[in-house]
Amino acid sequence: MECQNCKQKFEATTKYCPNCGKKLVSEAQIKLPRTNLFLLTVFSFFSGGIYFPVWYMKRRLFLGYDQTHKLLFNKWIFVGATVALVIATILGAWYAANLGIAEDTFRQQGLEKIKRGEDILSVYKDNPELFVKRIQSEMNLSMIDIGIGLIGIYLFIASFASRSTLNVYLREYEQKPIPVWLWFGLAGSSYILLPLTGLDGIRLLWTNFPLIFLMQYKMNRLSIR
Numbered sequence: 001m002e003c004q005n006c007k008q009k010f011e012a013t014t015k016y017c018p019n020c021g022k023k024l025v026s027e028a029q030i031k032l033p034r035t036n037l038f039l040l041t042v043f044s045f046f047s048g049g050i051y052f053p054v055w056y057m058k059r060r061l062f063l064g065y066d067q068t069h070k071l072l073f074n075k076w077i078f079v080g081a082t083v084a085l086v087i088a089t090i091l092g093a094w095y096a097a098n099l100g101i102a103e104d105t106f107r108q109q110g111l112e113k114i115k116r117g118e119d120i121l122s123v124y125k126d127n128p129e130l131f132v133k134r135i136q137s138e139m140n141l142s143m144i145d146i147g148i149g150l151i152g153i154y155l156f157i158a159s160f161a162s163r164s165t166l167n168v169y170l171r172e173y174e175q176k177p178i179p180v181w182l183w184f185g186l187a188g189s190s191y192i193l194l195p196l197t198g199l200d201g202i203r204l205l206w207t208n209f210p211l212i213f214l215m216q217y218k219m220n221r222l223s224i225r
Contacts, residue, residue, distance in 0.1 A: 053155060
């Protein structure tokens, strides 16, 4: 058996490396996680991006061995990120619905004000609760976007570490590694173009999709003998 941390070879009779003390992961545990790219796309989009941390969690042994990036690929961090995204998605939908109701009410009452020749902003003077509801909904949505963005940044950092580990496999089996310029090019292009798709508020999360797609494509083509 070989330690993934110090590369020392020895008999597989212990759970920890006798040379560096790191917990050992057997080759049987480190399975090549192939999956269909179409299914990856479907899971990603229909889950609203919640599948992203799940994707990493299912591949954390392969991508990080729980050794070189032990904290970054901690199972419970990915579980927490998944739960946080589920809660944020539900709350975001609720706040967006409240904001939509407030905006529709403002438009309806505003049209009546215009017909009477009054200032449209006097709607808020007559109905201050409507103004408070709209401001609170907008603030809550901003907080949700910030939270989702922070999770997106964490996953981007995890993806960069994953790229390094995956490149080790690719070089070992004489396949072309993923260059840094392509990595940041995909992320940067996605960040710029995503507002055109209506994902402006959570684009820090969705910049991970092309990166995950590329890594999975490479894994599917990786031939480990």
